[in-house]
Amino acid sequence: MRLHTFPEAPSPRRVHLFLAEKGMEIEQVVVDMRKGEHMSDAFAALHPDCTLPVLELDDGTCLSSCAAICRHLEAIQPEPPLLGRTDTERARIDDRDRWVEMNGMLAVMEGFRNAIKGFKDHALPGRRPVEQIPELAERGRRRFGWFMHDLDASLSDKDHIAGDDFSVADITALVTIDFGLRGLKMALPDEAASLKAWHERVSNRPAIRGA
Numbered sequence: 001m002r003l004h005t006f007p008e009a010p011s012p013r014r015v016h017l018f019l020a021e022k023g024m025e026i027e028q029v030v031v032d033m034r035k036g037e038h039m040s041d042a043f044a045a046l047h048p049d050c051t052l053p054v055l056e057l058d059d060g061t062c063l064s065s066c067a068a069i070c071r072h073l074e075a076i077q078p079e080p081p082l083l084g085r086t087d088t089e090r091a092r093i094d095d096r097d098r099w100v101e102m103n104g105m106l107a108v109m110e111g112f113r114n115a116i117k118g119f120k121d122h123a124l125p126g127r128r129p130v131e132q133i134p135e136l137a138e139r140g141r142r143r144f145g146w147f148m149h150d151l152d153a154s155l156s157d158k159d160h161i162a163g164d165d166f167s168v169a170d171i172t173a174l175v176t177i178d179f180g181l182r183g184l185k186m187a188l189p190d191e192a193a194s195l196k197a198w199h200e201r202v203s204n205r206p207a208i209r210g211a
């Protein structure tokens, strides 16, 4: 099993933080996205969508969604559990994780990829040219603002995204927030006290600081 990755990019970072929290080490192949190595014929033969990360299993299966990669890693090494212990916990964590992807990660990607010069004609990942739409950049920023507001409200009565315990949903949310703050040059809202406290708490976890 080996992980094709570019650790600086947000989606690969999700898997790296998951591995760090598990204390797992696996073989890695760095594919330099800045040099466009993920668009090469060799990489497209492995994963035609040309995105990172990709977890290549020993039987040749390639997993490319962060959620599926994390599920596989959790099956290999269940402790500490990051996807929940009971059926209800697992469902709740999945539910929040998906919510963060849909309302946070996609909003930031919309805002970032439709605005940055380096993504001209590459507003969506993959080899097909896709034009940037400035209105989508604006909408992405607005959606990210709503995401931070809603996340703050959801954290008012709990320490973590999906309940009392740290889970994969916290990793997805942390990567999303850090990507949004940096990529969209936005700040955590002044009034978002619960979100700020959570961000500080999660960023300072030993595994996350060391990753």
Ligand SMILES: N[C@@H](CCC(=O)N[C@@H](CS)C(=O)NCC(=O)O)C(=O)O
Pocket (backbone or CB within 6 Å): 009, 010, 011, 012, 038, 050, 051, 052, 053, 064, 065, 066, 067, 124, 125, 126
């Ligand atoms: N398929 C992944 C997302 C992968 C993804 O979007 N990766 C980005 C980096 S964060 C990528 O590889 N982009 C390639 C490109 O923009 O050309 C998932 O569903 O979790």
